[in-house]
Amino acid sequence: MKFAIRVFLISFFISLPVWYGINLFQENLEKFFYAQISQPLREMNFVKIPEKPQKPNLDLQTRTAISVKINKFGGERILFRKKISQPFPIASLTKLTTALIVLEDKNYDLENGEIAISQTAANQENVPTNYGNLDLEMGKKFKVKDLLDLMLVYSSNDVAYALSEVIKVDQFVLKMNQKAKELGLENTHFINPTGLDPDGLHYDPVNLPYFNYSSAEDLVKISQYILKEHPLIFEISLQKPISLVKDGIFDLFLTQEVIGGKTGYTDEAGGCILFIFKNENGSIFINVILGAPSSAARIEEMQKLINWIEN
Numbered sequence: 001m002k003f004a005i006r007v008f009l010i011s012f013f014i015s016l017p018v019w020y021g022i023n024l025f026q027e028n029l030e031k032f033f034y035a036q037i038s039q040p041l042r043e044m045n046f047v048k049i050p051e052k053p054q055k056p057n058l059d060l061q062t063r064t065a066i067s068v069k070i071n072k073f074g075g076e077r078i079l080f081r082k083k084i085s086q087p088f089p090i091a092s093l094t095k096l097t098t099a100l101i102v103l104e105d106k107n108y109d110l111e112n113g114e115i116a117i118s119q120t121a122a123n124q125e126n127v128p129t130n131y132g133n134l135d136l137e138m139g140k141k142f143k144v145k146d147l148l149d150l151m152l153v154y155s156s157n158d159v160a161y162a163l164s165e166v167i168k169v170d171q172f173v174l175k176m177n178q179k180a181k182e183l184g185l186e187n188t189h190f191i192n193p194t195g196l197d198p199d200g201l202h203y204d205p206v207n208l209p210y211f212n213y214s215s216a217e218d219l220v221k222i223s224q225y226i227l228k229e230h231p232l233i234f235e236i237s238l239q240k241p242i243s244l245v246k247d248g249i250f251d252l253f254l255t256q257e258v259i260g261g262k263t264g265y266t267d268e269a270g271g272c273i274l275f276i277f278k279n280e281n282g283s284i285f286i287n288v289i290l291g292a293p294s295s296a297a298r299i300e301e302m303q304k305l306i307n308w309i310e311n
Helices: 002-038 093-106 146-152 157-165 171-184 217-230 231-239 293-311
Strands: 066-071 076-082 114-118 141-142 257-264 270-278 284-292
Touching: 066 217, 076 217, 076 231, 076 293, 093 146, 093 157, 093 171, 093 217, 093 231, 093 257, 093 270, 114 146, 114 157, 141 146, 146 157, 146 231, 157 171, 217 231, 217 284, 231 257, 257 293, 270 293, 284 293
Parallel strands: none
Antiparallel strands: 066 076, 066 284, 114 141, 257 270, 270 284
16 A cells, blocks of 8 residues: 555656646647737738639630540549530531441441442532542442541541431431430430431521530530540541541640540531540540531630630
8 A cells, every 4th residue: 555655656746747848838839829819910920822823714706615624533623614504506526426326236347347328328418529539429338437437537427327327317316315315415416317407497496406406515425435435436536537627626736635526517506626635644625616607616716725724
């Protein structure tokens, strides 16, 4: 018992200076903070955090536009938006979904399958009559892969129609709309595999169901699916054309790596373009413009968007 008391007393006197030091430190600390709080605001020194420079406003002459940044970890951020959920006619951006059906439907053999060009396909509107050494005449046969290349590089309507005829055009368009539903595209609908306007009908919101339409937001989702599941589509889009493609993705100036893209134009849809690039940090930028005043304007407006992103 005496030994225990002795040990307690020794421990108490040894720890006393420590407790005193802690209490003294706490008291001094409290005085310091109290002095700071009590000090008039005008006498206190604040560290000024520099403001982040703001990007200038960007006014694009388009119906809709979007730029989405996706970092290498999958994080997404919308950099620019203009009516991104509102649907508009998309012209030949349609052919991205046409290509998806060709690549995913079991009736197409990419390397060995051949397709004969029908009279209806050969007579589609607004198509070049010659593609270098490949002349699409009625009755002529082409490999599926060659037709896919022509459709994506030259935006050929006759090729898109010929590809859809393999499983009948109506069935093909049905599959396009089923794919849109599968991808959760709430503002996308197709009436044909080409993107051509309906005969004699002008675009307005009431007539929208008679056009191939989508929103900028939905087109980003389509692009993300293609990048993940069928990057071949964008790889094909980077092939240098034998014949000049006016106002195409190669007319854009960019210091980053180009991933791919697609253009479109009709009188009712206006100038449309989807363009994807990657920066040195591995971030991917998906950019969409619909409804520019002309095919030349789609390039001018996309260049504005690219410059705005890079600066």
